[in-house]
Amino acid sequence: MSKNQFVPQPFHLRVDRRRFFRSMATVSAGFTLPGFLAEALTISPTVTQGPYYPLARNIPLDKDNDLVQLNDNLTLAAGVVTYVGGRVLDSSGNPVSGALVELWHADREGDYLYSTSATRNSACDANFAGFGQYLTGPDGRYWFRTIKAGLYRGRTRHYHWGITLPGEKTRTTTQTGWNEVARDLNGAVWETQNSNDNVFSTVSNAAQRSSMLLDFAAVEGTTTGEVVATWDYVAGRTYTEPTYPNGGRLVVAGVPVSSGGGRFRITVPAYVGYSYEVYANPTFADLGWKALPFALTESGTLDRNIHTAASEGSLDLYVAAAATKGFFYVSYRVPGANTGTP
Numbered sequence: 001m002s003k004n005q006f007v008p009q010p011f012h013l014r015v016d017r018r019r020f021f022r023s024m025a026t027v028s029a030g031f032t033l034p035g036f037l038a039e040a041l042t043i044s045p046t047v048t049q050g051p052y053y054p055l056a057r058n059i060p061l062d063k064d065n066d067l068v069q070l071n072d073n074l075t076l077a078a079g080v081v082t083y084v085g086g087r088v089l090d091s092s093g094n095p096v097s098g099a100l101v102e103l104w105h106a107d108r109e110g111d112y113l114y115s116t117s118a119t120r121n122s123a124c125d126a127n128f129a130g131f132g133q134y135l136t137g138p139d140g141r142y143w144f145r146t147i148k149a150g151l152y153r154g155r156t157r158h159y160h161w162g163i164t165l166p167g168e169k170t171r172t173t174t175q176t177g178w179n180e181v182a183r184d185l186n187g188a189v190w191e192t193q194n195s196n197d198n199v200f201s202t203v204s205n206a207a208q209r210s211s212m213l214l215d216f217a218a219v220e221g222t223t224t225g226e227v228v229a230t231w232d233y234v235a236g237r238t239y240t241e242p243t244y245p246n247g248g249r250l251v252v253a254g255v256p257v258s259s260g261g262g263r264f265r266i267t268v269p270a271y272v273g274y275s276y277e278v279y280a281n282p283t284f285a286d287l288g289w290k291a292l293p294f295a296l297t298e299s300g301t302l303d304r305n306i307h308t309a310a311s312e313g314s315l316d317l318y319v320a321a322a323a324t325k326g327f328f329y330v331s332y333r334v335p336g337a338n339t340g341t342p
């Protein structure tokens with residue numbers, strides 16, 4: 001079962017990928033090395049999410065990994081086009097597949113897509129997406145096209161990152177900066193540098209602080225000043241892939257239960273954060289494809305079509321006796337995956 005059937009699809013870029021990856025190779029010596037250098041890994045420090053993560057009800061519709069072009073606009077965001085990519089690794093150096101990487105940052109002038117209001121910040125560049133997501137593949141890689149973040153009072157230049165490993169329900173947040181002297185748009189040295197920034201300067205471990213401050217190199221073959229940096233996010237924990245499979249579908253026999261009006265119990269393996277739906281098969285009776293309502297207890301109300309597991313182990317779902325042969329399809333999706341009939 002291809003996992004691509006279950007993950008958000010709109011990740012795309014309309015740029016020259018070959019040029020991008022060639023540039024990435026020139027600035028990252030260990031880009032394709034497997035996990036045997038684990039002892040040399042520096043765990044990415046967790047720092048504040050900050051106040052400007054998009055509000056849940058306002059996450060922009062355009063949330064692909066291209067922040068430079070909003071939807072199909074002809075006008076691109078103002079600023080130095082910047083590529084950043086790398087891998088999501090666990091604490092042993094193994095690539096993590098299916099990790100959700102989120103990036104948000106200020107526009108060229110230092111304004112966020114969302115400030116403190118519930119609507120888009122009118123001061124923010126109208127052509128800047130401001131926020132993007134990428135779901136890593138089997139090699140753990142992610143990449144974004146964006147712009148160099150603008151400066152705003154109280155901070156030096158920085159990107160905000162959220163990383164959600166498969167099976168986890170909350171993102172871990174960190175930030176990256178520029179290994180440079182920050183200057184404003186007029187070329188004047190900015191008042192807040194990495195050394196006195198209230199996020200970077202408070203990361204006490206020198207190796208960790210250094211890992212947050214990226215070196216950006218000119219993109220090979222460009223005349224427009226585009227730059228590129230690589231950054232590996234190293235989780236401070238081990239991630240065991242076999243525990244958390246890709247989304248998929250199970251064919252499960254329902255076990256008749258005595259109470260609840262002739263219901264069937266469907267038992268499936270549970271993974272934290274995965275969502276489950278039950279479908280009847282169109283070859284059974286005349287039900288067609290539809291998500292069946294179910295209950296979580298034998299005699300509970302059939303009041304839900306989807307359930308997100310909160311603990312590992314097994315999960316019992318109770319449906320009315322709908323499938324004449326007693327078999328059901330149960331779809332299960334990784335955290336963050338698209339909804340819709342599988």
Ligand SMILES: [Fe+2]
Binds near residue numbers: 155160
């Ligand atoms: Fe910020």
